[in-house]
């Protein structure tokens with residue numbers, strides 16, 4: 001489990017991020033998917049990632065130093081309805097550069113709202129990750145909201161779509177920040193990767 005989490009920097013340019021001297025794990029997902037809540041649950045730190053940020057405002061690549069061993073990165077969410085075309089283009093360029101060029105990126109956690117049927121934008125994003133060789137892990141969020149059975153069923157439909165696309169099942173976790181579920185599993189996964 002994470003013991004220490006320290007905010008380092010916010011950047012729009014991946015070249016200005018902290019030196020790539022430790023493994024790095026990034027978190028991304030549709031706006032309102034529960035990313036801040038998940039990060040705060042993982043780090044056991046209520047206000048570390050800011051919840052309910054106003055969608056559409058300037059958004060940056062946020063670095064946190066975890067247990068002096070690895071970097072956690074909070075990436076701005078995608079898919080907010082009010083964003084202009086220009087904002088979407090800026091987001092895409094920043095994220096594309098970061099994800100394809102950040103040399104110490106070990107994996108990206110792609111958050112998926114477990115209340116919903118598979119969303120086109122999420123599928124498109126993981127397809128893009130696959131095409132660009134970016135290792136991704138799916139994290140289904142808010143598993144408490146509609147009950148674990150409905151969440152697991154939605155996750156299953158999403159996973160089956162992913163199997164159709166990739167020919168294999170992606171690694172995944174089912175979580176609830178509200179109920180603190182999935183924290184140990186996700187922490188253990190990251191610790192395993194950091195140790196390698």
Ligand code: GDP
Nearest residue numbers: 031032033034035036037051052142176177178
């Ligand atoms: P972000 O925009 O992706 O950072 O999402 P937030 O973490 O701000 O969460 C968006 C909304 O979903 C907030 O109202 C949270 O309280 C709620 N939320 C996030 N995670 C959970 C969860 O695991 N269970 C429930 N019931 N609500 C959640």
